[in-house]
Amino acid sequence: MNTASKEKFISESTKFALAKIFNYLDPKVRQVLENQIIEYTVNNALNFSLIKTILHKDNVNLAQIYQPLTIKHKTNDGTFLIDDFKKFIENHKNISLIASGGSGKTTFIKNFYIKCVKEGYKIPVIFNFREFNQFQIKKIIKDKDITENYVFIAFTQHLLFNKIGIDSKTIEKMFDSGEFIFFLDGYDELDNKIKTSITKDFQDFVTRFNNNRFIITTRPYTSANYLDNFSNIYLSGLEDFEQITSFIHKQLYNNPSFAESIIATLKQKSSKKYLEILSNPLFLILFINAYESYPNIPPKKTQFYWQVFDALFEKHETFSKTGYRRPKLTNLDREKFEKILHTFSFISYFDELFIFSESQYEAIIRKVLTNYKYRVNPKNFLEDLKVSISILVEDGKLLSFIHRSIQEYFAAKYVDILSEDDKADFMLQLAKEQNSIKGNHTFLIELISELYPYEFKKYYIKAHIEEFYDNKEFYLTEHDNLSGYDKVFDGFENFKTILSFSKEFQKLYIDFMKTNSFTNENINIIVSSRNHQQLKLAQEILTLYENKELFYLKMSSFIKDLDESNKPILKFAFRGI
Template sequence: MEEKVLETLVVGFTKVLIEEAKTFLSDSADTAYDEIKQYIGKDLKNYLNKHKDKYSHVKTLLRGNTPVYLYDIYFPSKLLDNKKVISTESGVDFFGKYNCATIIGDAGSGKSTLVKHLFLNSIYERKYIPILIELRYLNEDATSLEDYIKFTCNLNKVNVNDNILERLLEKGKFVFFFDGFDELEEKIKQKIIKEINNFVNKYISNKFLITTRPYSNIENLPLFSNLRMKDLTINDGEIKGFVFKQLSQEVELAEKAYKSISQGDTHHIESFLKNPLLLSLYLLTFQSHASIPDKKYIFYRRVINALFSEHDSKTKLGFIREKQCGLDQEGFEEILKSFSFLSYFGDHFVFDSDYTTKQIGLIKRKKEIKFDTSLFLKDLKLAISLWVDDDGQLSFSHRSLQEYFCALFISELKDEENKRVYDKILKIFETRGRVGASKEIDNLLDLLREMDEYNFHKNFYLPMLNELNMEMNKMHFQTGGQILLNFFIEGFRMDSRDYKKVNGERRNDFALFLLRKKEIFKTIFVHIKFTRELDAYLYDELRKNKALISFIHPFISKKVVMFEDEVYNEVILTIEPNDGSLRAPQVRFGKLKLEEVYSYLDDKLLNRIYQNLISHLKSEILKSSQFIRKIEDNEKDLVDLI
């Protein structure tokens, strides 16, 4: 999409919306028409222009602090619906297939960039009014999601009055982008999940998209299809396309960089260069390091060095940008390690001025380092480009850089303190089920596995393996599949998915869901590769296996009562316990026999998953134990030599 073309699109889009407004008013003389015409022609036009400008220009690690037009560097993202590849080039085509979608992707996979593209594409295709909600801002706001959305619209003068907004919502004129669910603090995630579900049910005629990193529990929203960011591949030409798009003004460099990749080790390509962020880091440091490292953290080490000095010296011959606070690179990193550790485990990924100043002040006193905090922050934003400033909200240029510095801090801790941190990580896994959502830390653990290998195995990985192995060998059941099912779920619940159809007719849709055991989260880092398949299979069975549904339903439905919600006028299913509280209808194993439920499931499939998990545990326990012994023996042998 050409930049000059985008500038003219808003006017055309608003004209189309004004014409469409006539179709959903009672008559052309409806007094609301003049208000809608005023709103679309002025306030909505201003909103779209403002956010078109905001999202059409981005800062990248490759370009430092220079904003670039999105489509000068954007390589089209693709999604996976199971194994089916989904194009995202056209928002009309995409939302024609998916009314509600959750986009799941690892750090640096391009989720937020994809959202910006779909936002701009909505204007280009003149179909839906795009509203982008960056969920991280809800960490500081106690209002409901719906109030926050309407407040955002009012702040940007999107709705002149609530009646106009309500009409447009009812007619499905919006596409809502909820970006960065994983950036919400743990204490409010469950609340936001419920509010997203309520908002979608209330305004089901619109389109909805959520982005998140994996394992955040947002994947369980009943109306949403779960799609995953597709990795870049060399065979499909995607890696080549990405490289030449990023280096479109440096074709010779692009050719050399791609040649180093295409002729490099396949394992390295599969492990690293499938990810847009890591591929960008490789391109950033290519001239100094024209090789693909075999560990992820080396990418980050190289990019940190490049951002501190090498990048300026390459782009501006002989020039190294002055750091005004007086710290050298080592000093900057010393502060960033401590800050990243405190902020990461405090669930802070975006930092306001007060929080940043307070934490850096604390670190300065502890480390007895003197420097001007305001100049330090200015250097991070301007001289080094490690941080970005979004209307006073500070963050790392990419969240994975915060995780890198946090991992670096942990790897340098003394034995006892190192173990305390891993114990805390284990506690995070153990409690994530109780808080109803997960603190996603897989990228941090990948880095720790490389940077702190001995402690990672001794204090974290091997204890987790042994605990899961004990669970998988409890002989309470006849088959491995039954052990697996008993480990993973404790029963079922039934939710009402009450919503209005586009034509205004009401439909009540009741679906069964799993009651997953809280205990599974403690060892999820080990078993997720196996229980993901189990989860998908059981989820599918609860929608398609009529015999299983018919068997479970009576155990739940006879406890169900119905009441009318006065706020939204929706019929909701619930049960009434003796204490008078309200909760979703559910049944646990005990009264409902696990063995009877198991008889309706695929015994061969469940036993296969179980056997694969058992084999994996045995292999990993052996390798981890041998690694620990080898390190300890080697150190002893070396000391014995002196």
């Protein structure tokens, strides 16, 4: 890394921010820390400025392929682009950046980090929430010193490892300056067993050092939506065809003719109904990656994942300089390879291992291989996942899927291996977890609804609705504050989203709401509605509760019709017996 490259990232503003920090410190440590902080932030910015993607196996400059994304407030009409990031942060101070998987949250904050360094806006520190999963977390302690706070400990260890600060007291004084901006990525990847503890410590940390700025990222419907004094900002993805076109050109900057070919396909009338799916940057990248093999747009998300895996598995080329194509080291047929991969993904997903060490990988994979009695070298299988197929990436000593949603897709595929009874049991347990404080499986459930529509409608929806009625206290009892009711409305919105994964059941639900009402108003939930949308949700909640027996009859009839519809197929299949 040359001096000229570093100097481009250092501004007078950076030195001004450092001067304010050093007002809190002993002058003796100023010179050492100044150099270390500049080295740390600039090195990070330079690292983040180079990126590998599914389309770019070698490093490419982030600025060359970065597409600014539209953002919005849920309570405001309209969307907007950030044209002045300093003003944006100052207006909101603390931000929860919310978007579904594949929307570009991580890339968004890396781009923000680079801007902070280039423009000298505070001292940026970036951290992944999933790193807390490696901590030994004890029970919540209501009142404890800041040095016992797990978030403070994590940042202190991180900075001391990078030779910033002398000890925790020095770093505490630095944080008191208010000249830091903290980026915390992937709140939804926190282990559920520690989520409550880490969330409390994070809020205490923000309160203690409230002159700093904080940006966190999360998927929808997590506790991060309700943090005190945080603005919820939603990434909208690629808003229109113009943004989709711009994104394709940027990704394929070195192959404009290929970009034009893809855009011509998307302009076709038959493609227009799929543009909503392609507004998700990850799905658009997957489509680009598989385009040569599959130029037609698949109608379902699971088909996207199948196409990209098929393209990688069958046609991925890892050539040496002599043109030799490297074979897969495991030499497994595809059926066995997928069986191992699906099982590994299922176990790691439900163990909440979204990032894992090689020893954690080996512990799971050996169990899988023993169960199937396959004689495969775990290291060879790992090498195939990293090199031949390129769906695992290695960062230092840690491994992860190229995107968490890829792991979810393979985990969903594992369900096919289960017996009918096991599928029913799995759907019941999944519904229980989804409707508890642990629930963050919305995307996995959507994939399952596409892959196994019959089982989803027969088993999952039934269990999902039963969990709604079991959660009466959550929906109808008085909450301490308005944010408590916000959780109720968001929770019910997510509940309805999952029902919509079956279009037939969604119609049944809509028709039921049109023909039924409630009489015994629950004043708490009605009064707590702060807008028309929340009032509508409150009315639907009460309608469901007052008409429970009737709704159960409708649901039972729906499932009975579902089973009856299979009988003609069975008669046809066995007509010659």
